[in-house]
Amino acid sequence: MATVYLGIDVGSVSTNVVALDKQGEVLHSVYIRTHGQPIKALQDGLRQLISDLGKNIKVGGVGTTGSGRTLAAVLAGADVVKNEITAHAVASSYLVPEVQTVIEIGGQDSKIIILRNGVVTDFAMNTVCAAGTGSFLDQQAARLGIPIEEFGAKALNAKNAVRIAGRCAVFAESDMIHKQQQGHPLEDILAGLCEALVRNYLNNVGKGKEILAPIVFQGGVAANDGMRQAFSKNLGVDVIVPKYYGVMGAFGSALLAKEMYPKVSAFRGIDLTEREFSTGGFECSGCANHCEIVELKEGKKVLARWGDRCGKWSNAAAV
């Protein structure tokens, strides 16, 4: 029976599962859209993974990350729960050991991680605004009627990228429509949009950071060749897009689980894909805070609760 280490990244837009073997090689990776249903996405992801790898596997350890990491940790039984920054940095420096800068643009957030000698020395994330992240590209591609997969290739064909305001997604959109109506070719507008996003990223997320090569560009948006080219052009050096750029968070948390090497994994078994899980919520009326409590249930059994400030519910339901 082969031992595998699982990494699960439950993000706002996508849920990724990666399985590593004992040597740290990726055996399989799954990328699924979360569609606002993290439990279902996670179960689907595991199901796909198991159907490809076969049931004859032993899970040696599980790591979770992403904004849904707590939920995923309880659901799957995780040995290590880590934030996205650490997971991404670990994955990046595993694939490109001498990396000094990581640019990560995902569905709803973007981050920059500065590493020196393999250690994170600084990082920043976008603030409340999600302008300049994958969601915006998605939305614009849909508006222009081109599949997001073709976006990058089209942008590369641009002869003369037009200038588009990148500060705010709403401004960018009206600017794009304006350029469109003036008669600029689609390719030039797409390339202009990529450049605007890169400018916005470097001015906001990357503000004041010492961006040194080698630079790794990862996250779902790294699939976009137009963005890759815009970054390379703007930074004056070719950015490296690693092989597993879309699932780096999951990859990193699998590496962390492997590094931790638990004697017995907390994994709840491969049949968890077929079990009934549900979440519910209620407002606690214990005090004036009216905390919104979330509970995760398997059948009728409460697995975990969270959301309370005082610990009244979360402690009571400790698994």
Place this chain on the structure above:
Amino acid sequence: MEGKKWRLGVPRALFYYYYGSWWKAFFEDLGLEVLVSPPTSKEILDMGVSLAVVEACLPVKVYYGHAAWLSERVDALFVPRLVSVERKSFICPKLMGLPDMLRTALKPCPKIIDSTINLSRNPQKGLETAVRSVARTLGFSGSKVLKAKEKAEKCYKAWLAKQREDKLTAGTTENPINIGIVGHGYLLYDRYLGMDIPHKVQKLGSRVYLPENLTDDEVEEACRVLPKRLYWTLGQKTMGAVLNFMERDDIDGIIHLTAFGCGPDSMVGELAERYARRCGKPFLLLNLDEHTGEAGLNTRLEAFVDMLTRRCSA
């Protein structure tokens, strides 16, 4: 109100976190019944948000909530017009305007005691004038007021000393990292509004240092490297703490907590970050607003603590 025992409401918000002990001791020594609003809760926050002007920062909105909670339970509200609490430095104008803003927002509005406190020219004289003015509104004068002031000063000093000693030292890990957390007192100590960041950081296995652990002299001394004195009292305090923590080898990183929409902090935060970056001290800026979703905040805190831990062991 002559002869009647006053029931005075003091909102537990903004400068309560700096001078609450002074005020409470003073009024109680005068024989008043002091009612301090309960710690910030969702109810108080919601009340404040619905009453306050939209462009105010969250701490000011929370202040509205506390005042509203008190308004039906007291004879009068104590909302001093804080202009300056020390020589040549000032308090944010939004706070100076509190009494007027509350009068238009609270319906019905109880009597508001809004004596001006301005110590910018002559701290000692300014304080005496302010204290006499507050006392006069309540119907007190003479030696009784002086006695109450003395008592209040004593209580305040004792409270300051206690705060200096209060360190959030974690006993959970063997070699904890040390983090300095700076920001306005009403964010650091209001556990609901400020999302309880100091305790959160402590729970992640770190030892926490706060600006209140420093003496005024230490703050002033640290600020000497600045080309000029900061105009804002709280800005000066924040900057002094950042500069002090920055120079110390026993502090591994600094977290600056600010409220979204804070005018003074938009400048001070940038200044602090530049100084910290120049000397290579890890610095994390956290911006708080109305959202109660803590996921984003926790991610940043965890990542920061992880980073410091890995840096220290590398």
